[in-house]
Amino acid sequence: MNNYLQVIILYAIKKFQGERSIYAIYHMLQGKKSSQTIQDAHLFGLTNIFGTIPRFTRQQLNQNIQLFHEHNFIEITDKTDAYIISGQGGRKLTDYLKKNPFPTSLNGWKYQNITPIFWGRLNLLIQTISHIVHNERRFYPIQRNPKIQCFVKEFLQNNRQDRGLIAQHLYEELISLLELQSNLKRDIFILKLTGVNRIGLTFEQIAKSKDVEEEYVRFTFLDSLHQMLAEIEQVTDYPILASLFSDWQRNGNPHLTHSTQTTLRYIQAGKTLFEIAEIRRLKVNTIEDHLVEIVLSDKSFPIAEYVSHEDEGKIIAAIKELNTKQLKAIKQEVDNKQISFFQIRLVLAKLGDG
Template sequence: MFISSFTEALFLYFIDKLNGERSIYAIYHLLKGKKSSQTIQDAHLFGVKKLFGTYSPITREQLEQCVSASIKHKCLIETNKENHFLLTEKGRQESRKYLSIHPLPIDLDGWGFQNNAAVFWGRLTLLLQSLSHIINDENYFYPIQRNAGIQNWVKRFFQLHPLNRSEMGQSYYDELVRLLEKKSSVERDVFVMRLTGSHRIGSTFKQISEAAKIDEVYVRFLFLGMLHYMIREITVNREDYPYLYAVVKDLPPNGDRPLTESARLTLTYIEAGKQLKEVAAIRRLKVNTIEDHIVEIVLAKPDFSITSFVSETTEDEIMETAKKLKTRQLKIIKNQLANEDVTFFQIRLVLARAGGDA
């Protein structure tokens, strides 16, 4: 097996998903969680929402190194477009083999929890660190979280919950144990090793990687998967985790999907009954830009109706053609449609509504 790192396996996984229809830099933007219309659309259309914004440290150089290594080992073939590649059968087998040993965390949901995971972790780790020091009569310590918003939240929390700190600490311990016991030993270890208390500083991803002899990037994904799992489990079963629920209850709901500010403004005009050309004129933007916003809105809001833009008959025709051709490339789909009046915008809308199922 030529794959030497989780990053390489992840790269080939993306290449397989994109199927030559996007450049390698689309992978860069997806892992970064770029809130652009194109990247948000790609997350849905290619079925990679769970990986959206899950590895912000990724660099372009890392992707280019993955390309070189994959071509060298005959796992990639170039297309006629610059920086567009297809996975060979060998590459597919190698990627699946590696990911069968180091699978993507089942609870990973970058699209749903990208914004909340860091806030949840910041609050929780500083809260537990504070409790640990208070219980041990250590009133002065260096806070593990320097973010002012996180620090202020923890201060307010203690003001609003004037309970016995030892009892509070025990309650958090009990709830965390119940949560962690449902996960694998390696996932539990990664999470616990990250925690900071009065007598220990939480380990870095590199330190955990060296101690556990696990790929450092994979450690990051295991940890992130744990955070996503915990937020979901705490929210769904809030009665079982009252103390932990207090940490997440004011976070935006999972249904509040990423949406660019410009698209949000367009949505307000559409909801007010304005037509696309009217919105474009009011906002002094091109109609194509407003169409981009509509596609983004469809992806973010499953209940947003597209019937005013495309008929059900046309929608069915587009879906059948896309499935038959096994592609999301607009031009290829359009050229195969019997109805020549169907626009690229309508095709994009239908694919957006279908998400990763087209």
């Protein structure tokens, strides 16, 4: 393997264990908000890489699969376009990750939507504040997105205290967060910042300066931002940084798709799945997909109304016996015509990440 993208793909193949096609990896990295991809992310423990390469292409995937074939890193299965990692591929992956560890704070499922917004707002705020405190009122904004520019303007209008004081507090919050991170993550984050007489470096420039692979730098930077977001959510010591994504946090459950949030409101109002489907003019299967997504996002969500405790026990026993997440195999094992694929999916969702 000669780049970190190959590591990510091989890592996903290992996680899927031949139970999904390689194109499930394509949808996973792109962050496709389909019920299948969302469920796969949780069932196979791939929520970390969900949506981390939104511009990933089928061509990139196919090229790397071909390369894995040539080097005997993967083996074919009896399923179309599905592979398992070979012993040689497993050893190669382990060796690579010893030198370039897999990001530990990465959480694409939770933060894929807010990460670019948070970073854009933070980077522009730092650039703006640094110019103001140095009496440099004219500068070319590093962020061209009008919404991000508008947010920073409103932030400064709503926080009219001394700009030097804001700069000091922002600096203290960032230092506190960066002290929790590795040297490499700290360095990459700082090198990306733009301020007075300083333009943030590209991932390619940082990779060259650090003598590491460019994709590894990008994933390490994502890891840094996700670690920050998680810490800010958990602790109240970062009021300025928290205000940069408080609007996202207020938006109900930000991890659910908009349509699923609507379904959740109807469920909370006491409507049945059939009633919701009728009201929303959607198929019952679609509403069932929404419920599975809700349970994936909130493991404490009660499912007793949809699957009895007895049937839940049978499904869990079948999953453990077969050590698989294939719906058809699980249904055959429970040998109960009354248990539906939907109920199996609910139980799998409640069990959590694989």
